[in-house]
Amino acid sequence: MRHVDVVLPCLNEAAALPFVLSRIPVEARAIVVDNGSTDGSAAIAEAHGARVVEVRQRGFGAAAHGGLEEATRPVVCFMDADGSLDPGQLARVVEPVLTGAADLVLGRRRPTCRAAWPWHARIGNALLAARLRRTAGVSLHDLGPMRAARREALLDLGLTDRRFGYPLEMVLRAARSGWRIAEVDVDYAPRAGGRSKVTGTVRGTLRAVADMSRVAAR
Structure with missing residues (x-):
């Protein structure tokens, strides 16, 4: 994993960061992208050995892309910093990229309990994945937040x-x-520190689905 940078967009994840950063694979580098936290997340990340980057423009994409631009290693992984995903499973998404078997690998979330993935978030995700299969010919069942690809290729996509x-x-x-896009199974657990800021509420899920639908309609 010495060829891998792990980008973790972060907004008030103080409760989860100690667990998440302790599980980052040996030799991989964690890049915590602080997106306006007020709970000391940045200091906690630094204390646990992560490289901390501040991105003032609010938004998940702003934080994720800021981490991509900060990364320097050949392969970049993205994952949530809320403790819902186990960094110990990152090798599952990284290996096909390192071996050349795939260009982009997503972790297909497999809930460890019913509370891990609220019904409204699961339905919204399933509808978007079905639309991808139908319109883009991509054989995915989940737009999973744990994913990996090569850094230069990601930058060349020109994401906006x-x-x-x-x-x-x-x-x-x-x-x-x-x-070549593939998916592998990863565990999905309840986030640390309460409800997700996005999928934890119907309103948050609808906002995320609206943003994604806007992108899909381009």
């Missing part, structure tokens, strides 16, 4: 969305560029 449409735009542009 800076909100919740960023993950979908990545897949769409990769598909249009002829990338």
